Amino acid sequence: MLVQVAETLNARSALTNRILSAIVIPQIALILLGAAAVSAGVSKGLTPLRRLERALSKRSKLDLKPVETSNVPEEVYPLVIAINDLLDRLKKDIESQERFVANAAHQFRTPIAGLKTYVGLAERIIKDEKVSPIMSQLNSGCDRLTNLVNKMLSLAKVEPNFVTTNKTLLDLNEIASRATSDLVAEALEKEIDLTFKNSSDQALINGNETGLMDMVVNLVENAVHYTQKGGKVSVSVTANEAVTLLVEDNGPGIPIEERERVFERFYRILGNEASGSGLGLSIVKEIALAHNATITLEEGSAGGTLVRVTFERMKKGS
Numbered sequence: 163m164l165v166q167v168a169e170t171l172n173a174r175s176a177l178t179n180r181i182l183s184a185i186v187i188p189q190i191a192l193i194l195l196g197a198a199a200v201s202a203g204v205s206k207g208l209t210p211l212r213r214l215e216r217a218l219s220k221r222s223k224l225d226l227k228p229v230e231t232s233n234v235p236e237e238v239y240p241l242v243i244a245i246n247d248l249l250d251r252l253k254k255d256i257e258s259q260e261r262f263v264a265n266a267a268h269q270f271r272t273p274i275a276g277l278k279t280y281v282g283l284a285e286r287i288i289k290d291e292k293v294s295p296i297m298s299q300l301n302s303g304c305d306r307l308t309n310l311v312n313k314m315l316s317l318a319k320v321e322p323n324f325v326t327t328n329k330t331l332l333d334l335n336e337i338a339s340r341a342t343s344d345l346v347a348e349a350l351e352k353e354i355d356l357t358f359k360n361s362s363d364q365a366l367i368n369g370n371e372t373g374l375m376d377m378v379v380n381l382v383e384n385a386v387h388y389t390q391k392g393g394k395v396s397v398s399v400t401a402n403e404a405v406t407l408l409v410e411d412n413g414p415g416i417p418i419e420e421r422e423r424v425f426e427r428f429y430r431i432l433g434n435e436a437s438g439s440g441l442g443l444s445i446v447k448e449i450a451l452a453h454n455a456t457i458t459l460e461e462g463s464a465g466g467t468l469v470r471v472t473f474e475r476m477k478k479g480s
């Protein structure tokens with residue numbers, strides 16, 4: 163006897179669909195739900211780390227104070243403590259290096275001043291044409307050393323706590339005009355027309371007086387130093403939404419490709435006959451950084467250098 167069982171194709175395909183919807187679809191849904199739950203969990207777990215990352219990446223390199231631990235969740239607490247410990251060691255290390263540089267520079271000052279006095283004395287006593295060029299070399303060597311030591315002292319002073327922690331509300335007009343006056347004699351010697359123009363309104367900023375004096379002196383000194391005899395240097399302050407210091411000269415200018423490198427320590431542009439230690443602009447940059455100011459080097463209207471430093475403007479009583 164032959165029993166034949168048959169099923170239509172439609173019925174089979176309906177069965178397949180039923181199996182699919184009963185087993186596979188719930189499983190896919192389960193997998194998707196699981197993935198979403200894992201992703202939400204990981205993302206929630208990483209939130210404190212993201213907060214920490216944001217807080218650290220927003221910091222200036224001068225800010226080495228410990229990370230706030232009060233709102234830190236338990237899981238990241240040991241990490242924050244380790245970071246704070248590292249910041250503390252780094253701060254102490256930097257402070258001890260600064261102290262060393264400042265002390266060393268300070269100790270150099272007295273013997274160099276003595277050397278300069280004796281060279282000057284010898285120059286006056288020995289009137290020998292063979293010795294005079296040597297004496298004059300010795301004299302300019304002393305001047306270069308004095309400049310280097312003074313710049314190293316300035317650099318040690320601006321890093322990293324001094325400038326940031328000793329700020330008061332002050333008028334940049336007053337500082338810029340005083341610093342410019344300090345260079346009048348040097349400008350006269352080179353027959354350079356050195357001018358200062360203040361802003362019509364007060365240019366109030368939150369700043370460190372010594373640091374800002376150093377900044378303007380270094381910028382005006384460069385302008386006078388690198389501009390040819392008979393040139394022109396103008397210093398001005400403007401006070402609009404921001405307070406801006408502009409130092410412009412009609413000297414040789416700084417090529418675009420050098421405008422970042424000149425801020426590096428001891429970097430000087432080759433082929434320049436003027437003497438210097440290559441520290442001035444790095445001091446200026448540190449001071450700008452400590453004031454949250456931006457500094458740019460541009461080409462001036464007469465083809466020379468235009469240095470622009472922009473500060474946040476403060477209101478009286480702020």
Ligand SMILES: Nc1ncnc2c1ncn2[C@@H]1O[C@H](COP(=O)(O)OP(=O)(O)OP(=O)(O)O)[C@@H](O)[C@H]1O
Nearest residue numbers: 384385388415424430431438439440441442443467
């Ligand atoms: N106003 C300027 N015009 C042309 N070149 C400039 C000007 N200012 C700076 N420079 C170039 O940038 C270089 C770096 O300047 P920076 O003030 O850092 O060092 P320096 O003047 O050589 O030495 P010092 O430490 O005595 O200031 C200079 O050597 C010079 O070549």
Ligand SMILES: [Mg+2]
Nearest residue numbers: 384438442443
């Ligand atoms: Mg200089």
